[in-house]
Amino acid sequence: MNLAIDGGTPVRAEHPLPSPLHPNGRTFGKEEEAAVIRVLRSGILSGVWGSEVPALAREFSRLIGASHTVPCSSGTAALHLAVAAVDPAPGDEIIVPPISDMGSVAPIIAQNAVPVFADVDPLTGCIDPDDVQAKITDRTRAIMVVHLFGKVAPVQRLREIADRAGVMLIEDCAQAYLAPVSSGGPYAGTVGHIGCFSLQQYKHISTGDGGLAVTDDPALADSMRLFADKGWPRESGERAYLSFALNYRMTELTAAVAREQLCKLPGVIERRRASAARLAELLAATPGLHLPVDDGDHVYWYFPLLIDGLGAAGLERYGAALTAEGVPAIAGYLARPLYAEPVLREAKAYGGSGFPTRGVAEYPDGLCPVAEDLVSRRLVVVPWNENFGEADVDDIAAAIRKVHSAVAPS
Numbered sequence: 001m002n003l004a005i006d007g008g009t010p011v012r013a014e015h016p017l018p019s020p021l022h023p024n025g026r027t028f029g030k031e032e033e034a035a036v037i038r039v040l041r042s043g044i045l046s047g048v049w050g051s052e053v054p055a056l057a058r059e060f061s062r063l064i065g066a067s068h069t070v071p072c073s074s075g076t077a078a079l080h081l082a083v084a085a086v087d088p089a090p091g092d093e094i095i096v097p098p099i100s101d102m103g104s105v106a107p108i109i110a111q112n113a114v115p116v117f118a119d120v121d122p123l124t125g126c127i128d129p130d131d132v133q134a135k136i137t138d139r140t141r142a143i144m145v146v147h148l149f150g151k152v153a154p155v156q157r158l159r160e161i162a163d164r165a166g167v168m169l170i171e172d173c174a175q176a177y178l179a180p181v182s183s184g185g186p187y188a189g190t191v192g193h194i195g196c197f198s199l200q201q202y203k204h205i206s207t208g209d210g211g212l213a214v215t216d217d218p219a220l221a222d223s224m225r226l227f228a229d230k231g232w233p234r235e236s237g238e239r240a241y242l243s244f245a246l247n248y249r250m251t252e253l254t255a256a257v258a259r260e261q262l263c264k265l266p267g268v269i270e271r272r273r274a275s276a277a278r279l280a281e282l283l284a285a286t287p288g289l290h291l292p293v294d295d296g297d298h299v300y301w302y303f304p305l306l307i308d309g310l311g312a313a314g315l316e317r318y319g320a321a322l323t324a325e326g327v328p329a330i331a332g333y334l335a336r337p338l339y340a341e342p343v344l345r346e347a348k349a350y351g352g353s354g355f356p357t358r359g360v361a362e363y364p365d366g367l368c369p370v371a372e373d374l375v376s377r378r379l380v381v382v383p384w385n386e387n388f389g390e391a392d393v394d395d396i397a398a399a400i401r402k403v404h405s406a407v408a409p410s
Protein backbone atom coordinates (compact mmCIF):
# COMPACT_ATOMS: atom_id res chain seq x y z
CA MET A 1 0.00 0.00 0.00
CA ASN A 2 1.39 3.35 -1.02
CA LEU A 3 1.64 5.71 1.94
CA ALA A 4 -0.18 9.05 1.64
CA ILE A 5 3.11 10.76 2.47
CA ASP A 6 4.49 9.23 -0.77
CA GLY A 7 1.46 10.21 -2.86
CA GLY A 8 -0.88 7.29 -2.02
CA THR A 9 -4.52 7.60 -0.96
CA PRO A 10 -4.93 8.57 2.71
CA VAL A 11 -6.89 6.26 4.99
CA ARG A 12 -8.87 9.28 6.10
CA ALA A 13 -9.23 11.71 3.24
CA GLU A 14 -12.69 13.23 3.62
CA HIS A 15 -13.64 14.13 7.17
CA PRO A 16 -10.92 15.26 9.57
CA LEU A 17 -10.99 13.54 12.96
CA PRO A 18 -12.60 15.50 15.83
CA SER A 19 -10.05 18.00 17.05
CA PRO A 20 -9.75 20.25 20.12
CA LEU A 21 -9.49 23.18 17.72
CA HIS A 22 -12.96 22.47 16.31
CA PRO A 23 -16.39 22.38 18.01
CA ASN A 24 -16.65 18.67 17.06
CA GLY A 25 -13.71 17.87 19.32
CA ARG A 26 -14.90 19.84 22.36
CA THR A 27 -17.96 19.51 24.60
CA PHE A 28 -19.12 23.12 24.61
CA GLY A 29 -22.91 23.39 24.39
CA LYS A 30 -25.97 25.26 25.56
CA GLU A 31 -24.88 24.84 29.19
CA GLU A 32 -21.68 26.82 28.67
CA GLU A 33 -23.53 29.43 26.60
CA ALA A 34 -26.05 29.92 29.41
CA ALA A 35 -23.22 30.09 31.96
CA VAL A 36 -21.46 32.90 30.10
CA ILE A 37 -24.69 34.86 29.77
CA ARG A 38 -25.51 34.30 33.46
CA VAL A 39 -22.18 35.87 34.45
CA LEU A 40 -22.42 38.78 32.02
CA ARG A 41 -25.90 39.62 33.32
CA SER A 42 -24.65 39.52 36.92
CA GLY A 43 -22.39 42.49 36.16
CA ILE A 44 -19.49 40.88 38.06
CA LEU A 45 -16.73 39.37 35.99
CA SER A 46 -14.05 39.21 38.68
CA GLY A 47 -13.72 36.20 40.93
CA VAL A 48 -12.77 38.46 43.84
CA TRP A 49 -16.40 39.60 44.19
CA GLY A 50 -18.33 36.92 42.28
CA SER A 51 -19.88 33.60 43.23
CA GLU A 52 -18.77 31.36 40.34
CA VAL A 53 -15.11 31.02 41.36
CA PRO A 54 -15.93 29.96 44.95
CA ALA A 55 -18.61 27.56 43.62
CA LEU A 56 -16.09 26.02 41.20
CA ALA A 57 -13.63 25.59 44.06
CA ARG A 58 -16.23 23.71 46.12
CA GLU A 59 -17.40 21.56 43.22
CA PHE A 60 -13.91 20.59 42.07
CA SER A 61 -12.87 19.74 45.62
CA ARG A 62 -15.87 17.43 45.94
CA LEU A 63 -15.30 15.78 42.55
CA ILE A 64 -11.59 15.13 43.02
CA GLY A 65 -11.72 14.34 46.74
CA ALA A 66 -9.60 17.20 48.11
CA SER A 67 -10.34 19.61 50.95
CA HIS A 68 -9.35 22.82 49.12
CA THR A 69 -9.20 24.05 45.53
CA VAL A 70 -7.56 27.29 44.44
CA PRO A 71 -8.77 28.30 40.96
CA CYS A 72 -6.27 30.29 38.90
CA SER A 73 -5.46 31.47 35.40
CA SER A 74 -3.60 28.49 33.87
CA GLY A 75 -2.00 25.14 34.58
CA THR A 76 1.37 26.88 34.70
CA ALA A 77 -0.08 29.33 37.24
CA ALA A 78 -1.38 26.40 39.35
CA LEU A 79 2.13 24.90 39.34
CA HIS A 80 3.58 28.29 40.22
CA LEU A 81 1.20 28.51 43.21
CA ALA A 82 2.43 25.06 44.26
CA VAL A 83 6.12 25.86 43.89
CA ALA A 84 5.66 29.18 45.69
CA ALA A 85 3.92 27.30 48.52
CA VAL A 86 7.02 25.09 48.82
CA ASP A 87 8.81 28.41 49.40
CA PRO A 88 12.27 27.44 48.18
CA ALA A 89 15.29 29.58 48.97
CA PRO A 90 17.47 30.56 45.97
CA GLY A 91 19.44 27.51 44.89
CA ASP A 92 17.13 24.94 46.47
CA GLU A 93 16.33 22.04 44.18
CA ILE A 94 13.09 20.63 42.82
CA ILE A 95 13.16 17.29 41.01
CA VAL A 96 11.17 17.11 37.74
CA PRO A 97 10.82 14.81 34.73
CA PRO A 98 12.24 15.92 31.36
CA ILE A 99 9.13 14.89 29.39
CA SER A 100 6.38 17.40 30.10
CA ASP A 101 5.24 20.87 29.12
CA MET A 102 7.61 23.70 30.10
CA GLY A 103 4.81 24.80 32.42
CA SER A 104 6.12 22.19 34.88
CA VAL A 105 9.60 23.74 34.97
CA ALA A 106 9.16 27.48 34.44
CA PRO A 107 7.64 28.06 37.92
CA ILE A 108 10.74 26.51 39.51
CA ILE A 109 13.00 28.96 37.71
CA ALA A 110 10.60 31.81 38.48
CA GLN A 111 11.02 31.05 42.20
CA ASN A 112 14.83 31.03 41.81
CA ALA A 113 15.08 27.30 42.47
CA VAL A 114 17.04 24.79 40.42
CA PRO A 115 15.26 22.16 38.30
CA VAL A 116 16.94 18.76 38.75
CA PHE A 117 15.88 16.23 36.13
CA ALA A 118 15.22 12.58 36.98
CA ASP A 119 14.87 10.05 34.16
CA VAL A 120 11.62 8.35 33.18
CA ASP A 121 10.16 4.88 32.91
CA PRO A 122 10.82 3.41 29.43
CA LEU A 123 7.22 2.21 29.00
CA THR A 124 5.19 5.11 30.40
CA GLY A 125 7.48 8.15 30.16
CA CYS A 126 6.55 9.02 33.77
CA ILE A 127 9.29 9.91 36.26
CA ASP A 128 11.26 6.93 37.60
CA PRO A 129 11.11 6.76 41.43
CA ASP A 130 14.54 5.07 41.62
CA ASP A 131 16.16 7.95 39.77
CA VAL A 132 14.23 10.43 41.91
CA GLN A 133 15.66 8.76 44.99
CA ALA A 134 19.16 8.97 43.49
CA LYS A 135 18.76 12.70 42.75
CA ILE A 136 17.74 13.75 46.27
CA THR A 137 20.29 15.96 48.01
CA ASP A 138 20.27 18.13 51.11
CA ARG A 139 19.06 21.00 48.88
CA THR A 140 15.99 19.12 47.58
CA ARG A 141 12.75 20.82 48.62
CA ALA A 142 10.17 19.10 46.42
CA ILE A 143 9.50 16.41 43.82
CA MET A 144 7.22 17.15 40.90
CA VAL A 145 5.54 14.21 39.19
CA VAL A 146 3.71 14.44 35.84
CA HIS A 147 0.96 11.94 35.00
CA LEU A 148 2.09 11.84 31.38
CA PHE A 149 -0.56 11.56 28.66
CA GLY A 150 -3.13 10.60 31.34
CA LYS A 151 -1.30 7.59 32.80
CA VAL A 152 -1.00 7.60 36.57
CA ALA A 153 2.66 7.81 37.65
CA PRO A 154 3.86 5.74 40.66
CA VAL A 155 2.69 8.45 42.95
CA GLN A 156 2.28 6.41 46.12
CA ARG A 157 5.92 5.35 45.96
CA LEU A 158 6.93 8.92 45.28
CA ARG A 159 4.95 10.10 48.28
CA GLU A 160 6.86 7.62 50.46
CA ILE A 161 10.16 8.88 49.04
CA ALA A 162 9.08 12.50 49.61
CA ASP A 163 7.97 11.81 53.18
CA ARG A 164 11.20 9.99 54.00
CA ALA A 165 13.21 12.91 52.62
CA GLY A 166 10.98 15.49 54.33
CA VAL A 167 10.14 17.24 51.05
CA MET A 168 6.88 18.03 49.28
CA LEU A 169 5.31 16.12 46.40
CA ILE A 170 3.59 18.19 43.69
CA GLU A 171 1.42 16.33 41.17
CA ASP A 172 1.12 17.85 37.71
CA CYS A 173 -2.27 16.52 36.59
CA ALA A 174 -2.64 18.80 33.56
CA GLN A 175 -3.08 15.67 31.44
CA ALA A 176 -4.84 13.48 34.01
CA TYR A 177 -8.29 14.36 35.33
CA LEU A 178 -10.11 11.72 37.38
CA ALA A 179 -7.32 9.19 36.95
CA PRO A 180 -7.63 6.54 39.69
CA VAL A 181 -4.34 5.89 41.45
CA SER A 182 -5.55 2.40 42.33
CA SER A 183 -8.81 0.61 41.76
CA GLY A 184 -11.46 2.44 43.81
CA GLY A 185 -8.63 4.46 45.31
CA PRO A 186 -7.92 8.20 45.31
CA TYR A 187 -7.59 10.25 42.15
CA ALA A 188 -4.30 11.57 40.84
CA GLY A 189 -3.74 14.96 42.42
CA THR A 190 -4.70 13.92 45.95
CA VAL A 191 -1.76 11.69 46.90
CA GLY A 192 0.84 14.45 46.83
CA HIS A 193 0.73 17.57 48.99
CA ILE A 194 -0.62 19.61 46.05
CA GLY A 195 -2.21 18.61 42.72
CA CYS A 196 -2.34 20.96 39.72
CA PHE A 197 -4.74 20.87 36.78
CA SER A 198 -5.04 22.79 33.50
CA LEU A 199 -8.10 24.02 31.61
CA GLN A 200 -6.14 24.95 28.49
CA GLN A 201 -7.72 24.47 25.04
CA TYR A 202 -6.38 20.93 24.47
CA LYS A 203 -7.14 19.42 27.86
CA HIS A 204 -9.92 16.92 28.78
CA ILE A 205 -12.10 19.88 29.71
CA SER A 206 -11.38 23.45 28.78
CA THR A 207 -12.07 27.10 29.33
CA GLY A 208 -9.41 28.17 26.81
CA ASP A 209 -7.04 28.82 29.70
CA GLY A 210 -7.42 28.23 33.41
CA GLY A 211 -5.98 26.21 36.28
CA LEU A 212 -6.90 24.49 39.53
CA ALA A 213 -4.62 23.66 42.46
CA VAL A 214 -5.86 21.23 45.11
CA THR A 215 -4.60 20.32 48.57
CA ASP A 216 -5.80 18.87 51.87
CA ASP A 217 -3.54 21.20 53.84
CA PRO A 218 -5.26 24.46 54.89
CA ALA A 219 -1.93 26.29 55.30
CA LEU A 220 -0.85 25.37 51.77
CA ALA A 221 -4.28 26.42 50.47
CA ASP A 222 -3.94 29.79 52.19
CA SER A 223 -0.48 30.36 50.85
CA MET A 224 -1.62 29.45 47.31
CA ARG A 225 -4.63 31.80 47.58
CA LEU A 226 -2.32 34.62 48.62
CA PHE A 227 0.13 33.90 45.78
CA ALA A 228 -2.74 34.07 43.26
CA ASP A 229 -3.82 37.47 44.57
CA LYS A 230 -0.74 39.65 45.17
CA GLY A 231 -0.37 38.46 48.76
CA TRP A 232 -3.57 40.29 49.71
CA PRO A 233 -5.53 38.63 52.56
CA ARG A 234 -8.98 39.67 51.33
CA GLU A 235 -10.90 37.85 54.07
CA SER A 236 -9.21 40.02 56.73
CA GLY A 237 -10.70 43.18 55.25
CA GLU A 238 -7.28 44.80 55.46
CA ARG A 239 -5.32 46.07 52.43
CA ALA A 240 -2.07 44.31 53.23
CA TYR A 241 0.52 42.53 51.07
CA LEU A 242 1.80 39.70 53.17
CA SER A 243 4.36 38.18 50.82
CA PHE A 244 5.72 38.39 47.29
CA ALA A 245 2.97 37.25 44.92
CA LEU A 246 1.42 37.84 41.51
CA ASN A 247 -2.07 38.10 40.08
CA TYR A 248 -3.08 34.64 38.87
CA ARG A 249 -6.81 35.04 39.56
CA MET A 250 -9.45 33.17 37.59
CA THR A 251 -12.34 35.24 36.24
CA GLU A 252 -16.05 34.57 36.76
CA LEU A 253 -16.52 33.84 33.05
CA THR A 254 -13.85 31.16 33.17
CA ALA A 255 -15.21 29.63 36.37
CA ALA A 256 -18.77 29.51 35.06
CA VAL A 257 -17.66 27.63 31.93
CA ALA A 258 -15.42 25.37 34.03
CA ARG A 259 -18.37 24.42 36.26
CA GLU A 260 -20.34 23.21 33.24
CA GLN A 261 -17.29 21.41 31.86
CA LEU A 262 -16.88 19.64 35.22
CA CYS A 263 -20.37 18.14 34.88
CA LYS A 264 -19.27 16.63 31.57
CA LEU A 265 -15.88 15.39 32.77
CA PRO A 266 -16.86 11.87 33.94
CA GLY A 267 -18.48 11.21 30.54
CA VAL A 268 -15.41 12.59 28.74
CA ILE A 269 -13.15 10.19 30.64
CA GLU A 270 -15.46 7.23 30.06
CA ARG A 271 -15.66 7.84 26.31
CA ARG A 272 -11.90 8.36 25.98
CA ARG A 273 -11.22 5.12 27.87
CA ALA A 274 -13.74 3.15 25.79
CA SER A 275 -12.38 4.32 22.44
CA ALA A 276 -8.77 3.82 23.57
CA ALA A 277 -9.66 0.25 24.61
CA ARG A 278 -11.07 -0.35 21.14
CA LEU A 279 -7.87 0.92 19.52
CA ALA A 280 -5.73 -1.21 21.83
CA GLU A 281 -7.77 -4.27 20.86
CA LEU A 282 -7.45 -3.55 17.15
CA LEU A 283 -3.67 -3.08 17.43
CA ALA A 284 -2.93 -5.92 19.86
CA ALA A 285 -0.13 -8.22 18.76
CA THR A 286 1.29 -5.80 16.19
CA PRO A 287 4.98 -6.79 16.14
CA GLY A 288 7.34 -4.07 17.34
CA LEU A 289 4.50 -1.86 18.63
CA HIS A 290 3.99 -1.29 22.36
CA LEU A 291 0.60 -0.01 23.46
CA PRO A 292 0.03 2.15 26.56
CA VAL A 293 0.34 0.41 29.91
CA ASP A 294 -3.18 0.59 31.32
CA ASP A 295 -4.13 -0.88 34.70
CA GLY A 296 -7.46 0.92 34.68
CA ASP A 297 -5.48 4.06 35.52
CA HIS A 298 -5.09 5.76 32.12
CA VAL A 299 -7.41 8.61 31.09
CA TYR A 300 -5.95 9.04 27.59
CA TRP A 301 -5.17 12.66 27.05
CA TYR A 302 -2.92 11.32 24.31
CA PHE A 303 -2.59 7.73 23.05
CA PRO A 304 1.16 6.99 23.11
CA LEU A 305 2.71 4.40 20.79
CA LEU A 306 6.20 2.99 21.35
CA ILE A 307 7.88 1.58 18.29
CA ASP A 308 10.98 -0.62 18.30
CA GLY A 309 14.01 -0.05 16.12
CA LEU A 310 12.94 3.11 14.30
CA GLY A 311 15.84 5.47 14.95
CA ALA A 312 15.53 9.25 14.71
CA ALA A 313 14.74 9.53 10.99
CA GLY A 314 12.29 6.62 11.15
CA LEU A 315 10.46 8.22 14.06
CA GLU A 316 9.99 11.50 12.20
CA ARG A 317 8.75 9.62 9.15
CA TYR A 318 6.35 7.50 11.23
CA GLY A 319 4.71 10.62 12.74
CA ALA A 320 4.58 12.50 9.44
CA ALA A 321 3.19 9.45 7.63
CA LEU A 322 0.39 8.99 10.17
CA THR A 323 -0.51 12.66 9.89
CA ALA A 324 -0.59 12.36 6.10
CA GLU A 325 -3.00 9.41 6.46
CA GLY A 326 -5.39 11.79 8.26
CA VAL A 327 -4.42 10.84 11.83
CA PRO A 328 -2.60 13.80 13.38
CA ALA A 329 0.39 12.44 15.29
CA ILE A 330 3.45 13.93 16.95
CA ALA A 331 6.80 12.15 16.73
CA GLY A 332 8.52 12.25 20.11
CA TYR A 333 5.84 14.52 21.67
CA LEU A 334 8.61 17.09 22.33
CA ALA A 335 11.32 18.34 20.01
CA ARG A 336 13.83 17.50 22.76
CA PRO A 337 13.81 16.77 26.51
CA LEU A 338 13.00 19.92 28.48
CA TYR A 339 16.56 20.30 29.81
CA ALA A 340 17.87 20.67 26.26
CA GLU A 341 15.74 23.78 25.67
CA PRO A 342 17.59 27.13 25.56
CA VAL A 343 15.85 28.37 28.72
CA LEU A 344 17.79 25.74 30.69
CA ARG A 345 20.82 24.91 28.60
CA GLU A 346 21.68 28.57 28.04
CA ALA A 347 20.20 29.72 31.38
CA LYS A 348 17.97 32.30 29.72
CA ALA A 349 16.10 33.73 32.66
CA TYR A 350 17.55 36.76 34.45
CA GLY A 351 19.51 39.00 32.10
CA GLY A 352 22.94 37.66 31.37
CA SER A 353 23.40 36.45 34.95
CA GLY A 354 22.75 32.77 34.26
CA PHE A 355 20.85 32.70 37.53
CA PRO A 356 19.65 30.38 39.05
CA THR A 357 21.27 27.47 37.22
CA ARG A 358 24.59 28.46 35.56
CA GLY A 359 27.53 26.94 37.41
CA VAL A 360 25.08 25.11 39.67
CA ALA A 361 23.40 22.56 37.41
CA GLU A 362 24.48 21.05 34.10
CA TYR A 363 22.00 19.97 31.45
CA PRO A 364 24.11 17.99 28.95
CA ASP A 365 22.97 15.42 26.39
CA GLY A 366 22.84 12.04 28.08
CA LEU A 367 21.46 13.44 31.34
CA CYS A 368 18.31 11.29 31.09
CA PRO A 369 19.04 8.59 28.49
CA VAL A 370 15.64 6.89 28.67
CA ALA A 371 13.80 10.16 28.07
CA GLU A 372 16.15 10.98 25.18
CA ASP A 373 15.53 7.57 23.61
CA LEU A 374 11.74 8.00 23.87
CA VAL A 375 11.66 11.54 22.50
CA SER A 376 14.11 11.04 19.66
CA ARG A 377 13.71 7.39 18.68
CA ARG A 378 10.68 5.51 20.05
CA LEU A 379 7.61 7.59 20.97
CA VAL A 380 4.76 8.75 18.72
CA VAL A 381 1.63 10.25 20.26
CA VAL A 382 -1.86 10.46 18.84
CA PRO A 383 -3.91 13.22 20.51
CA TRP A 384 -7.02 11.47 21.85
CA ASN A 385 -10.57 12.78 21.89
CA GLU A 386 -13.83 12.00 23.69
CA ASN A 387 -15.75 12.47 20.45
CA PHE A 388 -13.98 9.73 18.49
CA GLY A 389 -16.65 7.27 17.28
CA GLU A 390 -16.06 3.62 16.44
CA ALA A 391 -15.52 4.41 12.75
CA ASP A 392 -12.93 7.03 13.72
CA VAL A 393 -11.07 4.52 15.86
CA ASP A 394 -11.21 1.95 13.05
CA ASP A 395 -9.63 4.52 10.70
CA ILE A 396 -6.94 5.34 13.27
CA ALA A 397 -6.14 1.63 13.63
CA ALA A 398 -6.03 1.17 9.86
CA ALA A 399 -3.70 4.16 9.47
CA ILE A 400 -1.37 2.94 12.22
CA ARG A 401 -1.25 -0.59 10.73
CA LYS A 402 -0.53 0.83 7.28
CA VAL A 403 2.23 3.15 8.48
CA HIS A 404 3.67 0.57 10.86
CA SER A 405 4.03 -2.11 8.21
CA ALA A 406 5.71 0.35 5.83
CA VAL A 407 7.94 2.29 8.24
CA ALA A 408 8.75 0.05 11.24
CA PRO A 409 11.55 -2.46 10.72
CA SER A 410 10.16 -6.00 10.28
Ligand SMILES: Cc1ncc(COP(=O)(O)O)c(C=O)c1O
Pocket residue numbers: 074075076077100101102103104146172174175198199200209210211
Ligand atom coordinates in the same frame (compact mmCIF):
# COMPACT_ATOMS: atom_id res chain seq x y z
C1 LIG B 1 1.93 18.25 31.83
C2 LIG B 1 1.61 19.70 31.68
N1 LIG B 1 2.01 20.55 32.64
C3 LIG B 1 1.74 21.86 32.57
C4 LIG B 1 1.03 22.39 31.54
C5 LIG B 1 0.79 23.86 31.52
O1 LIG B 1 -0.57 24.16 31.51
P1 LIG B 1 -1.08 25.55 30.86
O2 LIG B 1 -0.88 25.45 29.39
O3 LIG B 1 -2.55 25.56 31.25
O4 LIG B 1 -0.33 26.63 31.49
C6 LIG B 1 0.57 21.54 30.51
C7 LIG B 1 -0.22 21.99 29.35
O5 LIG B 1 -0.09 22.85 28.62
C8 LIG B 1 0.88 20.16 30.58
O6 LIG B 1 0.49 19.32 29.63
